[in-house]
Amino acid sequence: MTITLIREAELVVAWDAGEKRHAYMPGGDVVFEDGVIRFVGRGYDGPVDTIISGKGLLVMPGMVNIHSHPTSEPMNKGLLDEIGSPGLYNSSLYEFMPIFRGDSSAVQDCVRVALSELLLSGVTTLADLSMAHPGWLDLLAEAGMRVCIAPMFKSARWYTKNGHVVEYEWDEKAGEKAMEEAFTLIQRAEQHPSGRLFGMACPAQIDTCAPGLLRDSRAEAKSRGISWQIHAAQSVVEFHEITRRHGFTPIQWLHEMGLLDERAVIGHGIFLDDHPSTPWHTRRDIDILADTGTTVAHCPTVFARRGIAMKDFGRYRRSGVNMGVGTDTYPHNMLDELRLVAYLARTQANDPRTTTTTEIFNAATIGGARALGRDDIGKLAVGCRADFVVVDATHPRMQPNYDPLRALIYAAGDRAVKDVYVDGQKVVGDGKVLTMDFAAAAANLSEAQKRTVQNAPQQDWAHRPTDKISPPTYKWL
Template sequence: MTGARGPAGAPEAAAPVAAATSAEAATALRASHAIVWDEARGGFAELRDAVVLVRGARVEAVAGAAAGAALSERADETIDLGEALLMPGLIDLEGLVDIDHLLLDSWWGAEHAARLEWSAEYAEAPHEVLTPAERSTLRRYGLVQLILHGITSAMPISTEIHGAWAETHDDLLDTARTASELGLRVFLGPSYRSGVHVTRADGSPGIHWDEARGEAGFADAVRFLDTVEGLADPLVTGVLVPCRVETVSDELLARTAEVSAARDALVRVHATQGLADERDILADERGTTPLDLLDRAGLLNERLVLAHGVYLDVHPDVHGEDRGDLARLADAGATVVHCPLTNARYAFWLERLSQYLDAGVNIALGTDSFPPDLIRAIDTGVQLSKAQHDDLGMGMLAEYVEAATLGGARALRRPDLGRIAPGAAADLVAFALDDLRMGAVDDPIRTLTLAGTGRDAVFSMVAGRVVMRDGRIPGLDQRALRAEGQRIFEKLRGAYAERDALAGPEGSSEAQLFPPVFPRV
């Protein structure tokens, strides 16, 4: 850990773990480089010619070259990863489980983007665009993408624009079963909302409210917590996921807080994400700020996972000075999920990550768009930090890597995740460093961040199970899934025209809504 920047630097006790038995199979993982937990320093350290011994679902031992051979002798199998960086599995708390809409909605100004929301008329009688089987395929597509990009733990998110209203209990049960089959660790709950953003016929924005649908969604979310308990699957944890805070009623937010406290369940909510579409609406219609709304609902506490956390008082588009928002988050023990790549694509920047860390706010990372690539997200965040500070020394690479591992683990209250250490969960990922296109290897993290992407992930293990090897997921027909994903994407794209509030008398077309970069001839 570089310096004392908030809670990420504090050593944590390992979670209680069951003792490994001699009957459990052991696997030795060998790699030229590894990022491991150094108990003496209370932080990460680089280990060359590393061997990590995994027994059952836990890491049993870690050694460098000198003692590595002895560890390998204790293993039933040795997997030699060669010239690769072995590191803690990446934790994505905004992991997209979707066939992404970013291709379609991140290129346009506000006037054109308004056409991609639901029309007020459509909101009166929305419907599912996809069949149940297609929705299941879409979720599998998204979960596979997470694994292929080095994610081992995810709190999924998906767009609701193509649904009848919001996610259902059965949607998330299917997600849980698919994730468990693939071997991905997930923290799940159906998203619910009392209202939806709409564009009226005159082009003005608004929210269409349907409290009955909100109540039904919340009931589904609570029922899903019961279902997860019944599953007793160590890879699946139930959480509460209210939608964007301005679309959830005060009553549902308060009841969310009550259930969260009673069941000790995490709550992820999208807030401090927008100005006109969130902060201004809350000020005008409910007389509050996003943070105050969460506080009065009883949600501002250590169970809160706050997606984005951009438009706080320190942001120049709000007050441009610290009036206490960061201290409130830190004192509450809440987590901000920073999504630097998505922020860049939609042009809303978190104002200096260093301020958040110095204030003691726990920071985790999320992808929130396609590809779910935390390596690209880290690189984007590092470059932004340099530019914001006008200082190459503020690259903050270590802090971003820690956010993608330790910060996520802290948010999940799972100190056994996010690190490679004896007793920790065997959630590991390896990125290849041997491709000529990767260039020279000096510091492996710098090399991966500057020259690589999440697509360089070649191996991952979750709870001691190999879920990806040589860049492939065992038993998965990746070619067939890609083809089906393309078909579903084209069906989703075609549905936008039906919801276009600003269509002319003859309606709109895909070509009008999504013109190509250059004319097609």
């Protein structure tokens, strides 16, 4: 075990325990040993083995991404940027996303590309919502990231035969079996020798899970003391389906079943009972989320591509809803996602004061940590895990530097991220991923995407060629 000191950093985004908030600390020292932060303050004079000069460096807590799909989303780059089903309220979930799934040989490259992008943008903890796949745990451990695995399970699959009606094929026994396998995998993750893996229960979507599967998974998650996440209120189609089945909105239906509390996470949570696209006869949803302590995992990019937006991040926060942030789609760039959180909230509210960078950065750190039941990540404080990001504060994109976090989020982005540490181990150095071959994985994924493009017409209900489904920007000569 060695003691490492980052001495007199230009700026430390330190945790103010008295005020329970992040604070700017110029000239701060950060000391870590055996994966744990031992000191955050000024004038450290204790033992030290390695000294890193903090001159020109901004040290901030690693970000906590609570919603991501690394096994599939990198494959969609260039294919799903501009398409949504006009007959399904512009969602791409039901008609297009299922036909662009890569083959099994592409999964590991997908994951390596996504995790590389996440590390380079300052994410140190990730919730990976994926279907279980061979070698999953060892692959995540290879990245050096802290990962909450969330093996998805469900009672039905959705499909469309015409582009305007969503149908469901049910197999409740298969869903129950998949749930059992998911909890077994979570237990294996918690026992993994890396010590960086833990788990979360994840019934995939509210409309593809039988009520019994939802109740049973929630009860099992509670008995294990782990979080529980579900995609809900993510599309107009789903909203109408749940109100048709149960007479309640998706949020109200989950509440009626007693599934919402401080360890519950709603993936997306956009279409509440007062959203302009889903006006309902009640106005209860946002208060239910706040009163139960439920977290909303906000992922604006994937919806913005379809012209869809939450109404709005600032309103949720003012109502008392705990917010976290995720990267539901490519690129897996957390800093880009935070920028869009701000801009969409303000345009949807027609008010630049609806939210602040403080609230947004909190969502990406302590808000996400709370959702995962972790008090030892998302902040730089003694006793927390040594998960942090070192930013080049002298980078031209960081100048002028009146407010460093605003400069990072709204201007410099991942270009200024220099080093990233997880458990005190450097996983990004001088802007390069040290644990995985990002370039090789990206090249392999490009070849895999060609196979996916070739096979897509066979998966499409109308058997359209890919260039008809997703026309290129310009005609190929």
